[in-house]
Amino acid sequence: MTEPPRRIDHLVHAVDDLDGAADLYRRLGFQVGARNRHPWGTENRLVQFGSSFIELITVGDGAEIAPHAPGSFSFGAFVRDYLRERQGLAMLVLDSADARADAARFAAAGIGDFDPFFFEREGRRPDGSATRVAFTLAFAADPGLPAAGFFVCQQHFPESFWNPAFQRHPNGATDIRAVTIAAGDPPAHAGFLAAFTGSPARRAVDGLNAPLRGGGHIDVERTGDAEGIVAFATGVPDLAAQAEILAGAGILFEASGDRVTVHAAEALGAGIAFRAGAGGTRRDMPPPAPCTA
16 A cells, blocks of 8 residues: 655644743643744744654744735734634644645645745754754645645755754653544545645545554544644653643643543643554654754
């Protein structure tokens, strides 16, 4: 069986208070990276795993954000507008080996006629020294999910920041294993998911399932409430230890079967499921190239 062409690269978790969000993620059992600033003024901190990461992001002081325009998707404007309504998982990002070619594919498939977007910024190595990182993004859009952003990311200099020192978490977490999207009519999004991921979405009991490279997947589940990206799952080696971390931090959680769940109300709009086992992309696979958009 041919493996799906894309993997989960990262999730963009939009928050009002970046340092407060970093503190929450530390209390959840993760290591959180230094504060970075994009050229247009959004600021982020990263939680990096073996082949994926969480991007905590906010709009910094003095931000000069370009508006959306015909053929141009503004990353900063999407984050800013999202935060005017809510905090939570604003964008889902998959990997790309050639973002310019992917932009052309998305346009041909009718899921986003946007110019590729290149940018670079200063990054930090584990020892605190400065380096440069650069990315090209190709955006897609599902009109049925206006509160969810989608793009793929080509990382040009992964060696500038991809380091095991950033991936050692107190809870042993090892990757984003699954992403959940809530939608009123899951089957209506099958065509978009197939074009975005490069592999057909399969019917599931509660909606759709889109398999991804490295064992990850996207689930689209039926809901009568707000629609968009609502949750993610990560693998941890010891669920009992994870429960102790959460209890010690005073974070409410639910333990059931093979997972410990922190609901969105406790985690700034992002549901988080800690699942038993490592999961995700193994380190003996060719090293992936994540993006820190």
